[in-house]
Amino acid sequence: MLRPHRYFHALALSAALAACDAKSSHSSPITDPGIGAIPPQALAQAGHALRRIGFGPSPQSLQDIGQQGVAWYVEQQLHPLLIDESALEPLATWTALLSLPQSEQDAALLAQLVERQFVRAIYSPRQLVESMTLFWEGHFNTNYWTVFNWSLNGEARATWLETRENELFRAKALGRFEELLRASATSPAMLITLDNVVNVAGNPNENYARELVELFTMGVDNGYTQHDIEELARCFTGWGVCEVAPADVDDPLAACAPGSVGATLAFHFDASRHDGGPKTIFAGTDHELALPARSGNAGLDDGFDVLRHLSNLPETAGFLCKKLARKFVSDTPSPQLIQVCADVWVATSGDLTEVLRTLLTSADFMSEENTWSKVETPFESLCSVVRALDGRATREIELTNFRATLELKLHQSLFRWPEPDGFPELGDEQLGTARMLGRIAFNQWIYLGQGDDIHFDVANLVAHHGAGDGSAANVVKALGKLLYQDNFAAADEALALDFLETDANHAPLPLDPHAGDYAQRLKQVAAFIASLPQGVEQ
C-alpha cells in the first residue's frame, strides 16, 4: 500500500486551526470589546470551569460561557456527540497514518499519536471528553516501551496498541465504568504490561490481579486480602494475546494465525491454560463472589464476571469518585462530595455521565475555596497557554517543540509512564524546579518561535480584547484577563508593566504601538505574564 506522506497532508491544510471552540475571535470587528465586555464574576466563573473541565479558557470559550453560564457549558460537555467537531476534520486527515493496519505501522508514529493528543486537547470543543480520555490513560496506564520490548515488530505494534487504547478511552470516556474496565483488561497493551500473557493454570501470575483491585477498582488495602488476589489471578488464567487475521481482532476465541498476511496482535483466550475449577473471591464478606467450575471456552466468563462485580462495588465507587473529585474539584475533596458521588455510582452502575454531572454541578465545584486550588499537569499547562493566547497551529502542524518541551523539559511522556499507577495526580507530587523551568522554556517560544509549530499574534489578540489603543496599561490588562481572569492582581499588573516598559537595565522604554518592535514586545510580555506563578495553577 502506498503510504500517504504526513507532510503532504499537513501542507494541504491551508486553513489554520484556531484555539476557539466554534469560530475565531479574530473575526470580531475591532469595536467588539471581546472578553472585556464580560462582567468580572461571570468571567472568573467561566475561566474556572474551563480550566477544570478541559484545558483552559480560549477567548471564544470565555465569551460563550460568559454569556450562557457554567451550567449550560457543563450540560453541553456531558453530551459530546451533540457538539460539532467538524472544524477538526483537517486533523483526521493529518492523523490518517494512525489508521493504518498494525502490520504497516512504524515507530515514528508514536510522535504523531502524542501530537494528535495535543491538537485534540487544544482545539477540540469536546473538552471534557479529552480530559477524561487522559484520565483513563492514566488510570489504566500501559507503557509503550513494554509492548515495544515484548513483541517482535514491537515498534509497529506498540503504537498501534496505544492508539487503539486511546481511541477506546475517547469513545467510552463518559460511558459506563465496566465498559472501560473491560476495554482495558482485554487490551493487548495491558495484557502484556501486567503479565496476564503468562498467567497459566497451576502457576498463576498475580501481577494483573493485584493492580486490578489496588489501582483500577477498589483502592489499596480496601476490602481484599492476599488470598483474594491469588483467587483473582486464577480467574484470568488463559488470558493472553496472539496474532490473528485482521477481521478477528475483537474475537478472543478466534483461531490464532501467526505470520499470516496482515496478522494483528489481539486479545486471545486459551481454554487449555485456564484454571476451570470453582473460585471464591472475598469469601465470607458482604461482597463475596462465588464462581462455578467452568470448562472450555466458558472459562472466559470468569474474568468478565469479576470485572462486572468489581465495577459496581461500593469500594470501587468510593475509590473512583475520590480520584475524579481530585481531578475536577480539589486535591482534598470533602467526604460528603465523595459519598454523594459514590451513591450515584452505585445507583447508576457506574454511569460516568451521571457521576460527572454530580461532581460538576455540585456546590463544591464552583466554591470559592476550590478555585485556583490545584496545579496543572505539564501537559495541561502547555495546552492552556496556547488556548489562552489563541495560538494557531500553522504550516506543518508538526508539534515538535511541544513534544520536546513536554518530554525533555517537563518530563511527562504520554503513553510511556513506566509504572502502572499513571502520572501523579496531586499538585505537590507534580511540582518541582525542573518543571517550573520547563514551563518558562516553553513560554519562550511565544516570542522566539514565530511560524514554528504554533503561531501567536498577540498584538491582534489584545486589540480585540480591550487593548485597541495599544497602550501598555491596556495590553497588560487584556493579557491578564485572557490568561488569568480574576487572578491577576495589581502587583502582577505592576510587574508586567515594569517588564513591558523598561529595558534590561530597568531604564524607561515606553511602548509605541506604531514602532516596528511593537508586536515582538507584546509577545515578550505575554511570555512573561504566562510565566507568573499562577500560570502553573488552575
Place this chain on the structure above:
Amino acid sequence: MNPRPEPRAALPSRRDVLHWMSAASLMGAAASFVASSLATRSAQAAAQGGGRKLLTIFLRGGNDGLNTLIPLHDPQYSAAGVRPTLRIPANLALDLGTGGAAFHPAMARALEVFQAGELAAVARVGYANSSLSHFSSQRFLETGLPGDDSLDEGWVARWARVQASADSLAAVSVSPQVQRMFLGPHVVANVPDLAQYALSADPVASKILGSGAHGLASSYGALPRVGYDGLVRRTGSAMRESLLALSTLPPHPFAPDSFPADPAACAAEGLPSGWWAATFLANVRDALQILQGTGCTIAGVEMPGFDHHVGQGAANGDHAARLMVVAHALRSLRREAQQSGVWSDLAVLVVSEFGRTSRENGSGGTDHGRGGVTLLAGGSVHGGVHHCDPVSWPANATLFSDANKYIAHRTDYRALYAEVLRHHLLLGDPELDQVIPGFTQLSGPEFQELGLFV
C-alpha cells in the same frame, strides 16, 4: 511493571537537537551575583556537615535480594523446586569470603569496592508488616515512617527542613519525577538532566527571571495566595536560584568510561545497551558533579524496572543487566570521587522497596516479597556483609521465614538511615527524631547499629 529494558522516553528529532544544543545555560550579571552568594552559602553548608555527602540510589520495582546477595551456605536456596531457572550456581556466584554470602556474578565490577573494605551489604532489610504494594512500600521507605499512608513529606526533604538550610541545592533529586524522599514544604531542587536545566539564552530570558523587585524574582518572593500558591512560589525561587548556581558549574572532569552517555558507549564498556542504562549512568554522573561542585549534601537517583514477575533471568537476563549497571556505577563513583578527593566524604546508599518471593513463580520470575538487600558504599564505610552467614541466617529456616513465602526482615530500614544520618551526616538525636519520626524511641534487635562507618 516493565521488567525489560526501556529505550529512552523522548523521541527528539533533528530539529529538537539543534534547538536544545543552542540552549546554552544562562549568563549575565545576575548569574555571577547569585553564584558568589551561593559560593559563600556552600562554604557554610560544608562547615556545618563537615563536607559530608550522600547519594541515594533507589531500585524501583522491588529488587530480588536473594539473587543480589546470595546465601551460598543455605542449601535451601539450591533445593529442588525453589528456584529451578533463577538459581545462581555456586561456581558462578562471587563468593565474598565471609562464610556464606556471594554477589550475583553481574556485580563483578563492585568487587573492587568490596575488596577495598568500602562496601557493606546488609541482607534481610525491611520493616514490620511490610506492604506488598509497590506504591505503599516505596512511600514508607521514602517518608521514613512505615505503615502511615498519610505522611507526605520525604525524609530527605525533612532533613533539609530540620537543617533550616536556605540553599535550594542542599538536596537534589536527580530524576525526571521528584522522588518522594525529596518532596516536602521545604523545596529542594529537582535536576533530571544538567544539560537540559537551562533556558534558551537570550536577554529576554534574564528579564523574565528578573532580580530584586523585577520579574519573576519579585513574584516568587511575594505573599502566597490560595491553594498551592505558596508551594509554587517557593518552587519558583528554588528553580531560579538553582538554575543560576548550576549555570556556573564547570564541565565535568570524568573519564569517558565512567559514565558512558549513550547505548553505543555503554555497549563498548560491556554494559547493557539500552537507553535506561545510559540514562541512569548520566543521572549518577550529574549527581556526582552536583555533589562535588556545589554545597549539595544529599543527591538521589533511581532506576526503574526491578519488578521481575516474568523472565527475570539468572546469571544473565534483565535482572543481571540491571545489577551490572548498579555495580558499574558504584565502581565509577569510587574511582571518580577518589580522583577528586571526595571519596572519604561520600556515602552511597542503595535501597529498594521490598525483596521478592523466595520461590520462583510460573513465569520465570518472582513476585512481591518482604526482606531485601541494602548496599552502602563510601570511603568511610566499614565494609562487610551483615546477616547473611550461618549464624545469623539459619540454613533451611530463613528463605520461607515469613508467611512461608518471604524472607522475614532482620534489620529495619530506618536503622540504616539513622546510622547514615548519625555517623556520616553527623546529626544529633533531637534532629534525628524529626527526620526519622521517633527513631530513638524504637528498640529491638532490628534497630541495632551495625557499625557501618569506620
